[in-house]
Amino acid sequence: MSDPADPEAAPLSATHPDQPRDFVAPGADRDFAGERLTVDPAGARALLDARLIAAHAAGDTARLVTLYAEAGDSSEAAGDAAAAAFYRTHAYVFALQSGDSRAEELHRWLLREGREE
Amino acid sequence: MTVTDSDLAAVSAPVEQARGLPNACYTDPAHFAREADAVFFASWAGLAFAADAPEPGDVKPVRFLGQPLLLARDREGVLRVFLNVCRHRGMILVEEAARLPRAIRCPYHSWCYELDGRLRTTPHVGGPGTNRHAAIDRAQLGLVEVRSHVWMGVVWVNLDGKAPEFETYAADLRARWAAFDRPLAFAPDGAFELEVACNWKLAVENYCESYHLPWVHPGLNSYSRLEDHYNIEAPGTHSGQGTRAYRPMLAEDGRRFPVIAGLDAQWEEGAEYVALYPNVLLGVHKDHAFAILLCPQGPERTVERIAIGYFDTAVLGEDWAPMRARNAAMWKEVFEEDIFVVEGMQKGRHAGGFDGGRFSPVMDSPTHCFHAWVAERLRQPA
Numbered sequence: 001m002s003d004p005a006d007p008e009a010a011p012l013s014a015t016h017p018d019q020p021r022d023f024v025a026p027g028a029d030r031d032f033a034g035e036r037l038t039v040d041p042a043g044a045r046a047l048l049d050a051r052l053i054a055a056h057a058a059g060d061t062a063r064l065v066t067l068y069a070e071a072g073d074s075s076e077a078a079g080d081a082a083a084a085a086f087y088r089t090h091a092y093v094f095a096l097q098s099g100d101s102r103a104e105e106l107h108r109w110l111l112r113e114g115r116e117e
Numbered sequence: 118m119t120v121t122d123s124d125l126a127a128v129s130a131p132v133e134q135a136r137g138l139p140n141a142c143y144t145d146p147a148h149f150a151r152e153a154d155a156v157f158f159a160s161w162a163g164l165a166f167a168a169d170a171p172e173p174g175d176v177k178p179v180r181f182l183g184q185p186l187l188l189a190r191d192r193e194g195v196l197r198v199f200l201n202v203c204r205h206r207g208m209i210l211v212e213e214a215a216r217l218p219r220a221i222r223c224p225y226h227s228w229c230y231e232l233d234g235r236l237r238t239t240p241h242v243g244g245p246g247t248n249r250h251a252a253i254d255r256a257q258l259g260l261v262e263v264r265s266h267v268w269m270g271v272v273w274v275n276l277d278g279k280a281p282e283f284e285t286y287a288a289d290l291r292a293r294w295a296a297f298d299r300p301l302a303f304a305p306d307g308a309f310e311l312e313v314a315c316n317w318k319l320a321v322e323n324y325c326e327s328y329h330l331p332w333v334h335p336g337l338n339s340y341s342r343l344e345d346h347y348n349i350e351a352p353g354t355h356s357g358q359g360t361r362a363y364r365p366m367l368a369e370d371g372r373r374f375p376v377i378a379g380l381d382a383q384w385e386e387g388a389e390y391v392a393l394y395p396n397v398l399l400g401v402h403k404d405h406a407f408a409i410l411l412c413p414q415g416p417e418r419t420v421e422r423i424a425i426g427y428f429d430t431a432v433l434g435e436d437w438a439p440m441r442a443r444n445a446a447m448w449k450e451v452f453e454e455d456i457f458v459v460e461g462m463q464k465g466r467h468a469g470g471f472d473g474g475r476f477s478p479v480m481d482s483p484t485h486c487f488h489a490w491v492a493e494r495l496r497q498p499a
């Protein structure tokens with residue numbers, strides 16, 4: 001397992017290279033500038049990607065579970081079952097890796113959807 | 118130069134006539150590869166120490182004669198050895214020792230394995246978001262397990278899976294050492310490594326015989342004289358030497374390490390040193406034991422890993438630390454004294470005219486016993 005990288009050094013995205021890692025609180029509906037994330041789905045996606053990239057770079061598996069699970073939830077809310085399964089698969093994998101108890105619930109959902117064994 | 122059957126026949130001859138293994142057995146990379154298959158993978162060979170993965174969740178990659186293996190201790194504490202390779206595209210699974218909270222995730226496409234080897238999930242294997250496919254039978258795709266067995270703190274493996282049970286292979290030595298067949302507490306500060314520029318066999322050969330003791334270890338000879346020693350020979354599994362006069366170490370304050378209770382006279386007074394073929398050198402005394410793992414790195418390079426264990430867990434306590442340190446330092450000095458001879462014999466194997474050498478029929482028979490075993494393994498049809 002890799003050591004958590006220095007959060008200061010973790011890359012975010014091309015558009016916001018200098019933002020701190022947690023510039024959007026988990027579950028927040030506004031970004032760092034106070035703008036609503038939902039008014040710009042592409043922007044919201046970019047922010048999620050940035051948070052994921054930072055968590056991947058830091059090797060922060062607990063945060064990866066959280067972020068991928070959130071992405072799964074919002075995909076489901078938006079009626080995109082395929083995207084929900086994709087994100088929840090990732091949440092499940094990182095939960096397995098880190099011994100996170102959320103693995104069981106994610107597994108149950110994937111199983112129900114016919115996507116797991 | 119290929120080692121022929123007639124070379125090997127000369128090695129297997131009775132000790133009075135026998136020659137030692139020819140030079141190529143010590144210097145030739147092609148022979149080293151042949152030996153990996155015939156001598157190591159077809160036998161029970163020492164791979165690691167159980168203490169290399171002491172706690173549940175511990176994984177440690179070990180390269181063994183080119184084979185990438187993985188030590189893994191599951192949640193229940195069971196230690197297993199696997200090929201360190203993902204069943205998907207053959208990626209190396211674990212690059213560094215770690216204590217894992219749960220699954221082993223392949224860094225390539227994230228197939229996940231439990232620590233007992235079961236394949237837990239195969240993300241996107243049936244397309245994005247679908248982690249199953251009729252063609253992917255998880256029950257058939259767990260990590261490939263290598264036969265393993267733990268004894269005296271050593272993890273033995275049989276890579277080709279065809280050797281008799283370890284219990285059978287080591288039965289004679291276990292019976293001989295029944296008095297010592299009890300848990301050993303290994304002190305982390307009693308572990309050290311030596312890197313030597315010689316073929317692994319020379320370390321076995323030198324360990325087996327007491328002939329060199331008065332010359333190479335004059336310090337030992339002051340309390341363990343040559344005439345107190347005897348040979349041990351069990352053709353096909355092990356050989357070595359014993360002493361009838363083991364003098365335990367005395368602490369500054371006059372204390373001695375606690376000893377196994379109720380030993381018979383032989384073990385009250387004596388100690389034994391045996392090579393269990395091919396590559397584990399063991400020593401037992403009434404108060405401690407040690408294991409030397411010979412890890413061949415190439416035809417002319419060997420890493421020796423030494424671990425010292427005690428029969429009484431109390432010895433792992435703080436108050437015994439200085440005495441443990443002295444014991445480890447004493448053994449380290451003895452094993453270091455042997456380095457110039459094993460390295461010197463290695464250099465000697467580059468003399469093209471050397472014929473493998475001759476044995477003292479009296480003093481060298483444990484070494485000849487080992488050579489005869491190696492020769493026989495090499496003659497087995499592949």
Ligand code: FES
Nearest residue numbers: 203205206223226
């Ligand atoms: S090689 Fe391991 S998941 Fe693909």
Ligand SMILES: [Fe+2]
Nearest residue numbers: 323333334455
């Ligand atoms: Fe020696």
